[in-house]
Amino acid sequence: MADFTPEELRAKILEYLETKDKAKNRDIATAIGVSKREVDKMVNEMAKEGILEFLYLGTSYVKLKDK
Amino acid sequence: MTEKKRPLLDELKKGKWPSFVNEMEKSAAKKPVVNTLMDLVERSYEEKRVHWKHGGIVGVRGYGGGVIGRYCDLPEEYPDVAEFHTIRVNQPSGWFYTSDAIRTLCDVWEKHGSGLTNMHGATGDAILLGTTTDHLQDCFNDLSDNGFDLGGSGSNLRTPSACCGPARCEYACFDTLDLCHHLTNEYQDELHRPMWPYKFKIKISGCPNDCTSSIARADLSIIGTWRDNIQVNQEAVKEYVNNGFDVKEEVLAHCPCNCITFDEEKKELSIDDENCTRCMHCISAMPKALRVGKEKGATLLLGGKATIVQSAFLSWVIKPFIKLDKEDGYQELHDILERIWDWWDENAKVRERVGELIYRKGMGEFLKATGLEPVPQMVHHPRANPYFFWYPEDFAAEKEASEAGKEVAGSEVSE
Numbered sequence: 050m051a052d053f054t055p056e057e058l059r060a061k062i063l064e065y066l067e068t069k070d071k072a073k074n075r076d077i078a079t080a081i082g083v084s085k086r087e088v089d090k091m092v093n094e095m096a097k098e099g100i101l102e103f104l105y106l107g108t109s110y111v112k113l114k115d116k
Numbered sequence: 117m118t119e120k121k122r123p124l125l126d127e128l129k130k131g132k133w134p135s136f137v138n139e140m141e142k143s144a145a146k147k148p149v150v151n152t153l154m155d156l157v158e159r160s161y162e163e164k165r166v167h168w169k170h171g172g173i174v175g176v177r178g179y180g181g182g183v184i185g186r187y188c189d190l191p192e193e194y195p196d197v198a199e200f201h202t203i204r205v206n207q208p209s210g211w212f213y214t215s216d217a218i219r220t221l222c223d224v225w226e227k228h229g230s231g232l233t234n235m236h237g238a239t240g241d242a243i244l245l246g247t248t249t250d251h252l253q254d255c256f257n258d259l260s261d262n263g264f265d266l267g268g269s270g271s272n273l274r275t276p277s278a279c280c281g282p283a284r285c286e287y288a289c290f291d292t293l294d295l296c297h298h299l300t301n302e303y304q305d306e307l308h309r310p311m312w313p314y315k316f317k318i319k320i321s322g323c324p325n326d327c328t329s330s331i332a333r334a335d336l337s338i339i340g341t342w343r344d345n346i347q348v349n350q351e352a353v354k355e356y357v358n359n360g361f362d363v364k365e366e367v368l369a370h371c372p373c374n375c376i377t378f379d380e381e382k383k384e385l386s387i388d389d390e391n392c393t394r395c396m397h398c399i400s401a402m403p404k405a406l407r408v409g410k411e412k413g414a415t416l417l418l419g420g421k422a423t424i425v426q427s428a429f430l431s432w433v434i435k436p437f438i439k440l441d442k443e444d445g446y447q448e449l450h451d452i453l454e455r456i457w458d459w460w461d462e463n464a465k466v467r468e469r470v471g472e473l474i475y476r477k478g479m480g481e482f483l484k485a486t487g488l489e490p491v492p493q494m495v496h497h498p499r500a501n502p503y504f505f506w507y508p509e510d511f512a513a514e515k516e517a518s519e520a521g522k523e524v525a526g527s528e529v530s531e
Contacts, residue, residue: 105180
């Protein structure tokens, strides 16, 4: 598992989502090599800050806001 | 008013018990859609076939759960119920409402839906049955404006539920209502955003009588218990006996551990508390004479569920005793719960409950991953304890020790 600072993790998530319309947290975690729990926490934080938004299509997807 | 006969539904109005058909007929006077619904139910009974299609993606802004899409598979014949979605409303802890709150809930539902409810569903939520997609957001907005929130559905934390606890029950070993409220508030993200392999249910009972049936229905059962001795009031025991209560038949004969003895001459009970499993039968049978101990807390059990991937499971003990401390925000419980979620989320297949994952991977792996201690209470079924493990390293150590002329026992799981 990769070891990122919160700022690095945030940047990695943003970088990954730039390449996708929407993604599941598990896919983000696999792509950047961290645990899903870490991604869950950071994604929730970023959603509360209005950077990301959730899409609920049977399960939860996340996307860049206004992308 | 429909002219259709419904002989099968009429059968369900017979007898001295309440009938949902009677109640639906009353509702139909206000909401004609209920007539259509009863026609459809009658047809299902005739054909022995359900006419609901489950699923479809419906919801309200910001929430991934709480609304369950229901569509009729005969929309041309039953247009009024072509869409008949269910809304789950998070119930208050212990299901304590004011009459004003219930009236408000019903008013909102009559405005936006069929007016029919399940108070309450097996999930614990107040279930509002039957509305259209167009009404969902407005209904949610009205509920929200009146202080209600949606419950869980889908692959997320389901609405935690608790027995009435210390509000009405002398047996409560901790404040079930506070814990339920606390967990609900603490895990709002987990409740409203489906991100897990499948559902996860928490049910909380204040004593081993387990009034929420958590042991059979919850992934995590939190059941009140005590770790000192049952309190015995010998004077009250004598009173029971003098009033004709048959202690031997009603209590001793039902004690699963045979740990109670009764002195007929002195009319006194004695309990071997070390061998008592806290089933609580004796306390329930003689509540004036016996009380739960003074050092109270809860047992945590994991893995209860109905049949899906595997057969139905009862929960296993994972922590025989935990102090549920309000002052520190139930920190120990949070730590355990989040470690369980992490392991389950990382390892489970889609639609695999945590009990099924333990079944597939083994309790040993679960205990190792979560750092919980293996203990004798972790029985899988009576007279078996599969939670004593030998790992390859144990065999290597045994071989090495044997060569050195020493004995090595199997190791415990935690390292």
